[in-house]
Amino acid sequence: MKGAILLAAFVAFNTAAAQAQAMNQGQMDRLDRDRNGAVDRSEYQAFMTSAFANLDKNKDGSLSREEAAQTLNAQQFAATDANGDGKITQQEFLNRVMADFEAADRSGDGSLQ
Numbered sequence: 851m852k853g854a855i856l857l858a859a860f861v862a863f864n865t866a867a868a869q870a871q872a873m874n875q876g877q878m879d880r881l882d883r884d885r886n887g888a889v890d891r892s893e894y895q896a897f898m899t900s901a902f903a904n905l906d907k908n909k910d911g912s913l914s915r916e917e918a919a920q921t922l923n924a925q926q927f928a929a930t931d932a933n934g935d936g937k938i939t940q941q942e943f944l945n946r947v948m949a950d951f952e953a954a955d956r957s958g959d960g961s962l963q
């Protein structure tokens with residue numbers, strides 16, 4: 851849970867007016883859309899899809915190093931850019947963040963409490 855939420859929080863902070871604040875209830879509420887107290891795959895993916903759209907400033911469907919610079923360091927960028935072409939497509943981005951989700955979901959029930 852920790853890694854996935856931290857990444858989500860990090861992305862949110864860097865896209866939403868860069869307001870530095872600790873992970874709080876409001877942050878959790880943004881992810882937990884149906885307010886059932888857990889973040890499931892579809893909620894996480896929806897959040898990350900909108901985070902990607904916010905980061906993709908020129909709306910070409912991929913993140914350049916410049917667009918990702920505030921969110922990912924060089925190592926994270928390389929890890930996310932699966933085919934190494936210097937751009938992160940939405941699919942590469944989602945593959946990475948959903949792998950984080952699966953890793954965080956230790957109970958394997960498809961949701962993070």
Ligand SMILES: [Ca+2]
Nearest residue numbers: 882884886888
């Ligand atoms: Ca939920």
Ligand SMILES: [Ca+2]
Nearest residue numbers: 906910912913
């Ligand atoms: Ca772009």
Ligand SMILES: [Ca+2]
Nearest residue numbers: 931933935937
């Ligand atoms: Ca790529």
